[in-house]
Amino acid sequence: HTESVRVTPGSNTLDVGLVSDVLVLNPIQVTVGRKPEKMVTAPATTHVVGSVQIEERPAITVVDHLRASPGVDILQLGVQTSNVVTRGFQNLFSGSLHALTDNRIAGLPALHVNRLQLLPQSSDDIERIEVVLGPGSALYGPNTADGVLHVITKSPLDYQGTTLSLRGGSQNMMGGSLWSAHSLGENFAVKVSGQYLTGDEFEYFDPVEGENRTLADADPDAFRAIL
Numbered sequence: 001h002t003e004s005v006r007v008t009p010g011s012n013t014l015d016v017g018l019v020s021d022v023l024v025l026n027p028i029q030v031t032v033g034r035k036p037e038k039m040v041t042a043p044a045t046t047h048v049v050g051s052v053q054i055e056e057r058p059a060i061t062v063v064d065h066l067r068a069s070p071g072v073d074i075l076q077l078g079v080q081t082s083n084v085v086t087r088g089f090q091n092l093f094s095g096s097l098h099a100l101t102d103n104r105i106a107g108l109p110a111l112h113v114n115r116l117q118l119l120p121q122s123s124d125d126i127e128r129i130e131v132v133l134g135p136g137s138a139l140y141g142p143n144t145a146d147g148v149l150h151v152i153t154k155s156p157l158d159y160q161g162t163t164l165s166l167r168g169g170s171q172n173m174m175g176g177s178l179w180s181a182h183s184l185g186e187n188f189a190v191k192v193s194g195q196y197l198t199g200d201e202f203e204y205f206d207p208v209e210g211e212n213r214t215l216a217d218a219d220p221d222a223f224r225a226i227l
Contacts, residue, residue: 026038026039026040027039027128029042029048030130030150030152031046031100031130031132031136031148031150032044032046032132032136032139034103034139044132044133044136045071045132045134046130046131046133047069047070047071047072047130047131047133048128048129048130048131049065049066049069049128049130049131051126051127051128053065054123054126054128054129055123059123060079060080060117060173060175060197061116061117061119062116062119062121062123062129063084063116063117065129066129066131066149069131070133071086071087071131071133072084072085072131073086078201078202079171079173079199079200079201079202080117080197080199081115081117082116083114084097084114084116084149085097085146085147086131086133086146086147086149087133087146096143096145096147097114097146097147098136098140098143098144098147098148099114099151100148100149100150100151101119101151101153102151102152102153103150106119106149106151114149116149119151120193120194120195121151121153121193122165122179122193122195123165123177124165124179124193125153125154125179125193126151126152126154127152127153127155128152129149129150129151129152130148130150131147131148131149131150132147132148132149132150133147134147136148154191155189156181156182156189156191157183157187157189159181160181160182160189161180161181162178162179162180163177163178163179163180164176164178165177165178165179169199171199171200171201171202172198172199172200173197173198173200174197174198175195175196175197175198176195177193177194177196178192178194178195179191179192179193180192180193
């Protein structure tokens with residue numbers, strides 16, 4: 001069934017609104033082969049958390065940016081403390097995931113555990129996060145059978161300016177971060193970043209002492225630190 005429609009010149013108005021959006025197609029990653037290459041051509045399954053996602057997502061630590069990543073299992077141990085693994089094998093002190101920051105080991109080699117909440121980089125200083133879900137032993141050694149997590153920070157040669165961020169939430173959490181980068185020449189630049197976070201840990205019942213306790217009861221400075 002069709003209907004005849006007659007449009008009279010000058011008597012009809014149609015308003016069209018366009019909404020801009022950002023689509024990241026085939027991002028570049030460097031973790032798999034230690035050289036820039038497109039993600040679809042890399043010889044391992046890789047997930048990249050880009051700068052747009054990092055800027056849009058409120059986060060306390062780096063781990064919060066990985067919660068929507070496929071193949072990543074996160075065990076929350078406290079307000080700030082968590083453990084991240086890929087390909088399963090999750091436990092309280094798992095160090096099976098090889099953590100890197102700008103191609104440097106970001107875990108605790110002596111204990112073979114990852115404590116990503118201790119990374120000094122704030123969200124303002126992170127350019128992207130790359131997660132290699134497959135084994136990486138050929139490049140990173142025998143301790144990377146369960147994947148690689150690589151945090152890549154912003155180079156002051158490419159990013160300049162000053163950013164101040166404030167945050168707050170439940171558990172009386174308050175904090176802030178400062179990031180500043182300045183170029184002093186064509187091939188020389190400096191950046192300074194820092195953050196402060198304070199809050200109340202989750203309470204738990206101690207069956208031995210028979211009372212509710214928090215992490216702050218055992219160590220008042222355990223959850224109050226300047227990075």
